[in-house]
Amino acid sequence: MNQIETLRRPTLHEELVERLRNMVVEDALKPGEKVPEKDLCEAFGVSRTPLREALKVLASEGLVILQTNRGARVAEVTQEELENTFAVIAMLEQLVGELACQNLDDAGIAHIQKRHDAMIKAFGVRDLQAYFKANQDIHNALIEGAGNDILESHHRMLAARVRRARFMVNLSDERWQQAIEEHEKMMVLLRARDGQSLGRLMKIHMLNKYDALVKALAAAEDDLAN
Amino acid sequence: MNQIETLRRPTLHEELVERLRNMVVEDALKPGEKVPEKDLCEAFGVSRTPLREALKVLASEGLVILQTNRGARVAEVTQEELENTFAVIAMLEQLVGELACQNLDDAGIAHIQKRHDAMIKAFGVRDLQAYFKANQDIHNALIEGAGNDILESHHRMLAARVRRARFMVNLSDERWQQAIEEHEKMMVLLRARDGQSLGRLMKIHMLNKYDALVKALAAAEDDLAN
DNA sequence: AGATGTAATTATGAATTCATAATTCAGTCA
DNA sequence: TGACTGAATTATGAATTCATAATTACATCT
Structure with a gap:
């Protein structure tokens, strides 16, 4: 048996x-x-x-x-640690993009497309909750789709360290708009199975996220000072 | 105080x-x-x-x-895990190369050059022990030189998982030669502080290492079968 | 009042103990 | 002989206990 x-x-x-x-x-x-x-x-x-x-x-x-x-x-998350962590995550995201294109089957891509559409819809009505959920689903599906357990576990470990940062600031509409555009491009590249480009874009996407976070943190500090 | x-x-x-x-x-x-x-x-x-x-x-x-x-x-290291691990390490190596060029000072580069020269010397007399030591020193110095604690800790974690593989096979002279050539190029790029190129080369260096390992493992299996 | 030294309290590191799940092994039966 | 049953043994998960380091509270002195 x-x-x-x-x-x-x-x-x-x-x-x-x-x-x-x-x-x-x-x-x-x-x-x-x-x-x-x-x-x-x-x-x-x-x-x-x-x-x-x-x-x-x-x-x-x-x-x-x-x-x-x-x-x-x-553990405290210092500014430096945040930068260091995002730098590493960005590299891992690049690999996720490359591998996801290689390994996802059509059904997997279709599933991500559905979640992507849901995310766009949530953005349309500015439903932050639903947006975060769909966004999370997409990233998880890509990571799982990459089919590399080691990559997945280390990515999760690092993501945990910075997820707290999300609670520290809120998303500017400007950045939100930009993120959506990046996601649209990601879907195009995923459907075209252009792993190299998707990888590069996902890396940039992550670095932009870091950028927005740093700016939001600086703004939050200014608020406190005034 | x-x-x-x-x-x-x-x-x-x-x-x-x-x-x-x-x-x-x-x-x-x-x-x-x-x-x-x-x-x-x-x-x-x-x-x-x-x-x-x-x-x-x-x-x-x-x-x-x-x-x-x-x-x-x-834990067993399956063939698949080995591949997955090396894929992630290679990405991290790329970042190591980029950051090391940015952050190492002249003294740091000089130190690596010294260890590099020692490694070449060890290769000349085929002193495997001394070669491994110098090689390890170089990689450690680059990782530390990158100045990213998160990168360092995750790299170390992954390296531990595959270091065992070194005990499983021995280095072919052909691969050894190739590794030396890659290291020579690495030194050129490091001295020129060309982070992008060094990063790419270090990634490739790691993937080549994996390649050689897989081939050596396959050869070892053949030996057992005969 | 503030600083310094000491006793009392508290929290942690590690050993031990207890309960229970897994494994081993003897015995039974086909 | 070989597969199954169930008791005996062993190993693990978790609670408890013990020893000691760290912290706090307090008294003393300047």
Whole structure:
């Protein structure tokens, strides 16, 4: 009899990794904040052992910082780190574009086209929620379509580090417009299966996203100063 | 008073991560091999708690696989994974090349030139040990010179996954010759601070390395079959 | 009042213990 | 002989306990 699918209940520490990661990414735990084991244990109703295991994993992903005998704190995202992270993600995006063109079948491209159309529609009525969702779906489909697990896991790791930034600023309509245009071009290149060009565009798309983020952050700081 | 450098004794689990990682990378623990906690605890003279924490970290790096209630085994490197990993590393190398040209100062380049000369010398007398060492030094200096911590950490993580492959096959003189030529070109571009070209070349250099590896692996399999 | 040294408290690192899932192995039956 | 059953063993997941480092609170002194 052949293996169906090894059914596995996730372990406590795995669930904790998931939930803690979400809390960090979704800014429920603020950067720089101390996260005493005791509090987290009470919050999740677990003992310290699985929780500490989870913290070790998050530390290796760079989401929290562990200091010996001084516990864990949520990693801060400095300006420099943001730049460094985006630079790497942009390179990975380029590869995603190249591989997605190679490996996606027609059905896969059709599916992305559908999500793209949904995204355009959301943009038309300025439905930010629906836009983010469709956008996320598209990027996920492209990454999965690339068919490279290593690429996928490292991309996800890096994306988690900067996703918080989304909560820090809001999208300018100008940038939003630009992003849409880039996505339109991406679809053209994807349908043409021009991997080299799509890769280059996706890299630029990501760097533009970073650019907009930096400007928005600077503007937000100015607001605070006034 | 400003922080000098938080002096910190490493914790047991950190040391274990280091040592276990080395054991995996240096092939002391063979791929697919089960690594019972009990044995490792005895080997290192520690209790299960820090050891399990270390295993969780290695699992998140992809070096070991944890199966619920069934313990840890050293991750296998499939042909596909090798390809996937090299594809990602190659992209990162490209970025390394671009950034190194931007950020290395003259002293940094001079240092790399020295290590390069040492490498050439080692090649002249076919001193594999010295060659590997100098080669490693050069790549490390370039990565550090890039000045992007995120890039560095992810590159290291990926490099660990494939370093084992070095133990599986030996370098053909033909490939060795080719690698040297590529390195000569790299030095020219680095001195000229032509980041774009250096990036492209470093990417290709890495893909060629993969190519040679695949061929060597295929040849090794043929040997076994005969 | 502010600084300094010391005791009390708290939090963390690691060992141990406990519960349970997985594996092994002996015994039974076809 | 060989496949199945179920008890015994072993290994793992998680809680608890213990030792020690770090922090806080407090008293003392200048």
